[in-house]
Amino acid sequence: MARLEQLDTLIQSQRRAIAWHSSFAGCLVLAGIVIVILVAIGGAPVAGDAAKLALGLGGGLVSSVATFPVKEVIQRRNKLGFYEGIQLQLKTSDESDRQKLEELIWEAFKKGVVE
DSSP states (O other), X not given: OHHHHHHHHHHHXXXXXXXXXXXXHXXXXXXXXXXXXXXXXXXXXXXXXXXXXXXXXXXXXXXXTTTTHHHHHHHHHHXXXXXXXXXXXXXXOOHHHHHHHHXXXXXXXXXXXXX
């Protein structure tokens, strides 16, 4: 049963990471949108190069979501699905399969600790 507890730890870790990366992505998008709106509303006082810089910064924040946080969320969701599948198989497997699954869980746990 110790392996099952380790698997629960891995699952909870992935869920927390997904929540954190999703929040981070949301903050980036929100900051980018706020900057673009502020430049659009207060466009008259901000002229030329300053407006271009602010719009570029806002657009950069919004587009950065596509590279880092979303990619991490997808990878973590894939791992989460894998761990949940192992958990389901562990509950319904016979003794020989259970031992193989426990070894797989231990390897995943060691890999997660090292990384």
